[in-house]
Amino acid sequence: MSNEFSVCLINKMLLPVCYFLILLAIFSYLTLIVSGVLDNGTTNSYFATRSEIPEDDGVNSWLPLFFPVDAEDINYFINVEAHFFYVSFDLEKNEGEKFRKELITKATTEGLGFIHAKYTKADRAWCKLDVIPEQGPEKHIFIIGKNKENDTYYMGSISDKRELSNTNLYESWAKYCASSILF
Incomplete structure (x- = not known):
């Protein structure tokens, strides 16, 4: 050879x-x-009920005031550096109906797409503006999704630490939420 x-x-x-x-x-x-x-900078955790989340756990610094106290099967994903937060949780039927009544503003197609990118089972979505007590008085935009076949809700925050008066927050609301009214 x-x-x-x-x-x-x-x-x-x-x-x-x-x-x-x-x-x-x-x-x-x-x-x-x-x-x-x-x-990869992401924290993933599971809690059987809302009351099992320790007060000093980082997830509390991402939960809005409207997060249901009766939430169960809570799975959350937080990345502080990328400033994103996603959580899925279940509510019993009666509690879910009460929670759903608080969700007044429907999400746009882009809002549904935002939550659907993480939770493919979400087939409808709403927007909610609220404060996160652990982060101060600034308001944040939350997209809440749900699948009509079960009692699981999916939530993510599209806001960052910008204040409500910031034009970008208004633009995000207009992009992801069907109502032009923030309050």
Whole structure:
């Protein structure tokens, strides 16, 4: 065998091995992120009921005043650096009906898309403006979604730390919420 043929044969044999190793490395990295071993800045937690959330837990610094005290099966995702917050929770039928009556402003298609990007089961959505007591008097826009087939609600905040008087908050309301009235 000539040296050129040997080098060519070795290269052809090594190429699939290299592809395999690259794919294995990518898969391992993604698995570590999903399992929480590598920190992507997101905190995920679960609580069976609202009363089980410790007062000093960080989730309290993201919950608005209107968050139901009777919420159950609470799953939340917070990323402080990216300033996003998502939570899903269940309400018993009667409590869900009371909560639903507080949701007056329907979300636009973009508002539904916002919550649907995280929770694909949400098929309708509303907007709510409220304060987060732990963050001060500034108001925040929340998108609340629901699937008509169950008693699970999905919520995310599209606001950041900008004050209500900031033009961007008004623009976000106009983009995600069907009403032009903020109050």
